[in-house]
Amino acid sequence: MTSIRVKLFASAKEVARGNSEITLEFTEGTIITFTELRKRILQIYPKLAQIPFVFAINYKIADELPTTTTITPSDEIALLPPISGG
Protein backbone atom coordinates (compact mmCIF):
# COMPACT_ATOMS: atom_id res chain seq x y z
CA MET A 1 0.00 0.00 0.00
CA THR A 2 1.06 3.57 -0.64
CA SER A 3 0.31 5.99 2.20
CA ILE A 4 -0.34 9.65 1.59
CA ARG A 5 -0.60 11.96 4.59
CA VAL A 6 -2.79 15.03 4.33
CA LYS A 7 -2.72 17.91 6.82
CA LEU A 8 -6.12 19.35 7.68
CA PHE A 9 -7.07 22.77 8.99
CA ALA A 10 -10.00 24.65 10.45
CA SER A 11 -13.47 23.39 9.45
CA ALA A 12 -11.97 20.47 7.50
CA LYS A 13 -10.11 19.31 10.60
CA GLU A 14 -13.37 19.39 12.56
CA VAL A 15 -15.12 17.26 9.95
CA ALA A 16 -12.29 14.75 10.37
CA ARG A 17 -13.07 14.59 14.10
CA GLY A 18 -10.25 16.92 15.08
CA ASN A 19 -7.46 15.06 13.30
CA SER A 20 -4.87 17.55 12.09
CA GLU A 21 -3.48 14.91 9.75
CA ILE A 22 -5.07 11.90 8.06
CA THR A 23 -3.40 9.03 6.19
CA LEU A 24 -4.93 7.70 2.99
CA GLU A 25 -3.97 4.30 1.68
CA PHE A 26 -3.76 3.51 -2.01
CA THR A 27 -2.98 0.20 -3.70
CA GLU A 28 0.70 -0.01 -4.59
CA GLY A 29 1.23 1.19 -8.14
CA THR A 30 -1.80 3.54 -8.19
CA ILE A 31 -1.05 6.80 -9.91
CA ILE A 32 -2.28 9.25 -7.31
CA THR A 33 -3.46 12.55 -8.72
CA PHE A 34 -5.26 15.35 -6.90
CA THR A 35 -8.49 14.09 -8.47
CA GLU A 36 -7.90 10.65 -6.93
CA LEU A 37 -6.97 12.22 -3.63
CA ARG A 38 -10.11 14.36 -3.53
CA LYS A 39 -12.27 11.36 -4.42
CA ARG A 40 -10.73 9.24 -1.66
CA ILE A 41 -11.03 11.95 0.98
CA LEU A 42 -14.70 12.51 0.14
CA GLN A 43 -15.37 8.78 0.35
CA ILE A 44 -14.00 8.74 3.89
CA TYR A 45 -15.39 12.14 4.95
CA PRO A 46 -18.46 12.85 2.80
CA LYS A 47 -19.24 16.00 4.83
CA LEU A 48 -16.11 17.58 3.35
CA ALA A 49 -18.12 17.96 0.14
CA GLN A 50 -19.90 20.85 1.89
CA ILE A 51 -16.66 22.77 2.36
CA PRO A 52 -14.88 24.30 -0.64
CA PHE A 53 -11.20 23.45 -0.48
CA VAL A 54 -7.97 23.37 -2.45
CA PHE A 55 -4.82 21.37 -1.89
CA ALA A 56 -1.27 22.51 -1.25
CA ILE A 57 1.74 20.39 -2.14
CA ASN A 58 5.14 21.06 -0.59
CA TYR A 59 4.06 24.53 0.55
CA LYS A 60 2.62 25.57 -2.83
CA ILE A 61 -1.08 25.89 -3.58
CA ALA A 62 -2.00 23.26 -6.13
CA ASP A 63 -5.02 24.87 -7.77
CA GLU A 64 -3.27 25.55 -11.07
CA LEU A 65 -1.12 22.46 -11.34
CA PRO A 66 -1.86 20.11 -14.28
CA THR A 67 -4.48 17.46 -13.46
CA THR A 68 -1.84 14.85 -14.29
CA THR A 69 0.38 15.94 -11.36
CA THR A 70 1.18 12.87 -9.29
CA ILE A 71 1.53 12.71 -5.53
CA THR A 72 4.08 10.60 -3.68
CA PRO A 73 4.43 9.68 0.01
CA SER A 74 7.28 12.15 0.42
CA ASP A 75 5.10 15.12 -0.61
CA GLU A 76 3.63 17.32 2.12
CA ILE A 77 -0.04 17.67 1.23
CA ALA A 78 -2.47 20.03 2.94
CA LEU A 79 -6.20 20.49 2.48
CA LEU A 80 -7.08 24.18 2.71
CA PRO A 81 -10.59 25.51 3.35
CA PRO A 82 -11.38 29.20 2.65
CA ILE A 83 -9.08 31.50 4.65
CA SER A 84 -10.18 34.22 7.03
CA GLY A 85 -7.13 35.69 8.73
CA GLY A 86 -6.32 39.28 9.55
Add this chain to the structure above:
Amino acid sequence: MFAVTRKPIDISNILASSEDSSAGATVLFIGSVRDHNDSKKVSEIYYEAYEKMAENTLLEIEDQVSKKWHVKKFVAIHRIGNLKVNEISVAIAISTEHRQDAFEACRYTIESIKMRTLIWKKEISDSGTATWKDGILPSVKK
Protein backbone atom coordinates in the same frame (compact mmCIF):
# COMPACT_ATOMS: atom_id res chain seq x y z
CA MET B 1 10.34 41.52 9.86
CA PHE B 2 7.29 39.23 10.05
CA ALA B 3 6.03 36.39 12.16
CA VAL B 4 3.12 34.19 13.08
CA THR B 5 3.14 33.98 16.87
CA ARG B 6 1.20 32.52 19.78
CA LYS B 7 2.44 35.26 22.12
CA PRO B 8 0.55 38.49 22.84
CA ILE B 9 1.62 41.24 20.45
CA ASP B 10 3.62 44.05 22.05
CA ILE B 11 3.01 47.27 20.15
CA SER B 12 6.01 49.05 21.65
CA ASN B 13 8.26 46.33 20.22
CA ILE B 14 6.53 46.63 16.85
CA LEU B 15 7.11 50.39 16.78
CA ALA B 16 10.70 50.05 17.91
CA SER B 17 11.31 47.57 15.07
CA SER B 18 9.86 49.98 12.53
CA GLU B 19 12.13 52.89 13.46
CA ASP B 20 14.47 54.14 10.79
CA SER B 21 16.29 57.46 10.83
CA SER B 22 15.75 57.89 7.07
CA ALA B 23 11.96 57.52 7.42
CA GLY B 24 9.72 60.54 7.90
CA ALA B 25 6.50 58.56 8.21
CA THR B 26 5.40 55.43 10.04
CA VAL B 27 1.94 53.96 9.74
CA LEU B 28 0.79 51.47 12.37
CA PHE B 29 -2.22 49.21 11.84
CA ILE B 30 -3.69 47.22 14.72
CA GLY B 31 -6.34 44.55 14.14
CA SER B 32 -8.08 43.41 17.30
CA VAL B 33 -10.95 41.14 18.32
CA ARG B 34 -14.30 42.91 18.06
CA ASP B 35 -17.16 42.05 20.39
CA HIS B 36 -19.63 41.45 17.57
CA ASN B 37 -19.91 40.27 14.00
CA ASP B 38 -22.99 40.05 11.75
CA SER B 39 -25.07 41.23 14.73
CA LYS B 40 -23.90 38.29 16.86
CA LYS B 41 -21.93 38.78 20.08
CA VAL B 42 -18.38 37.47 19.98
CA SER B 43 -16.47 36.67 23.16
CA GLU B 44 -13.39 35.07 21.68
CA ILE B 45 -11.72 34.25 18.37
CA TYR B 46 -9.58 31.20 17.73
CA TYR B 47 -7.00 31.61 14.97
CA GLU B 48 -5.28 28.68 13.31
CA ALA B 49 -2.51 28.81 10.69
CA TYR B 50 -0.57 26.60 8.31
CA GLU B 51 2.42 28.28 9.80
CA LYS B 52 5.13 27.47 7.27
CA MET B 53 2.99 28.65 4.35
CA ALA B 54 1.66 31.66 6.27
CA GLU B 55 5.21 32.81 6.97
CA ASN B 56 6.17 32.24 3.32
CA THR B 57 3.28 34.50 2.31
CA LEU B 58 4.27 37.18 4.81
CA LEU B 59 7.77 37.11 3.31
CA GLU B 60 6.35 37.52 -0.20
CA ILE B 61 4.18 40.43 0.96
CA GLU B 62 7.15 42.05 2.67
CA ASP B 63 9.22 41.77 -0.54
CA GLN B 64 6.46 43.14 -2.77
CA VAL B 65 5.53 46.00 -0.46
CA SER B 66 9.11 46.98 0.31
CA LYS B 67 9.97 47.28 -3.38
CA LYS B 68 6.78 49.02 -4.51
CA TRP B 69 6.66 51.65 -1.77
CA HIS B 70 10.37 52.10 -0.99
CA VAL B 71 9.87 50.86 2.53
CA LYS B 72 12.53 51.52 5.13
CA LYS B 73 11.21 49.08 7.74
CA PHE B 74 8.38 46.54 7.43
CA VAL B 75 6.87 44.77 10.43
CA ALA B 76 3.88 42.41 10.20
CA ILE B 77 2.91 40.06 13.03
CA HIS B 78 -0.17 37.83 13.16
CA ARG B 79 -1.11 36.09 16.38
CA ILE B 80 -2.79 32.68 16.46
CA GLY B 81 -4.50 30.72 19.22
CA ASN B 82 -7.35 31.90 21.44
CA LEU B 83 -7.83 35.65 21.65
CA LYS B 84 -10.36 37.50 23.80
CA VAL B 85 -12.18 40.71 22.83
CA ASN B 86 -9.78 43.67 22.47
CA GLU B 87 -6.73 41.45 22.14
CA ILE B 88 -4.55 42.24 19.13
CA SER B 89 -4.65 39.69 16.32
CA VAL B 90 -2.47 41.47 13.78
CA ALA B 91 -0.12 44.44 13.84
CA ILE B 92 1.63 46.07 10.92
CA ALA B 93 4.09 48.96 11.10
CA ILE B 94 5.67 50.37 7.97
CA SER B 95 8.07 53.28 7.76
CA THR B 96 8.86 55.19 4.59
CA GLU B 97 10.36 58.49 3.68
CA HIS B 98 6.96 60.17 3.08
CA ARG B 99 3.46 59.51 4.35
CA GLN B 100 1.71 58.60 1.07
CA ASP B 101 3.90 55.53 0.65
CA ALA B 102 3.44 54.51 4.29
CA PHE B 103 -0.38 54.73 4.14
CA GLU B 104 -0.60 52.86 0.84
CA ALA B 105 1.90 50.18 1.85
CA CYS B 106 0.13 49.53 5.15
CA ARG B 107 -3.28 49.28 3.51
CA TYR B 108 -1.95 46.92 0.85
CA THR B 109 -0.29 44.77 3.51
CA ILE B 110 -3.40 44.18 5.63
CA GLU B 111 -5.53 43.52 2.55
CA SER B 112 -2.92 41.05 1.27
CA ILE B 113 -2.71 39.30 4.62
CA LYS B 114 -6.48 38.84 4.60
CA MET B 115 -6.61 37.64 0.99
CA ARG B 116 -3.56 35.39 0.86
CA THR B 117 -2.28 34.21 4.22
CA LEU B 118 -3.18 30.68 5.29
CA ILE B 119 -4.86 31.64 8.55
CA TRP B 120 -8.38 30.69 9.62
CA LYS B 121 -10.60 32.25 12.29
CA LYS B 122 -13.34 30.74 14.40
CA GLU B 123 -15.71 33.07 16.23
CA ILE B 124 -16.89 31.94 19.65
CA SER B 125 -19.96 33.51 21.23
CA ASP B 126 -20.81 33.98 24.91
CA SER B 127 -22.98 30.90 24.72
CA GLY B 128 -20.05 28.84 23.42
CA THR B 129 -21.30 28.52 19.85
CA ALA B 130 -18.29 28.43 17.54
CA THR B 131 -18.37 29.16 13.80
CA TRP B 132 -15.55 29.12 11.29
CA LYS B 133 -15.74 32.37 9.34
CA ASP B 134 -16.55 32.16 5.62
CA GLY B 135 -13.58 33.31 3.67
CA ILE B 136 -11.62 33.27 0.45
CA LEU B 137 -10.49 30.03 -1.18
CA PRO B 138 -6.68 30.11 -1.37
CA SER B 139 -5.29 30.46 -4.87
CA VAL B 140 -1.91 30.63 -6.46
CA LYS B 141 -3.10 33.80 -8.26
CA LYS B 142 -1.88 36.91 -6.43
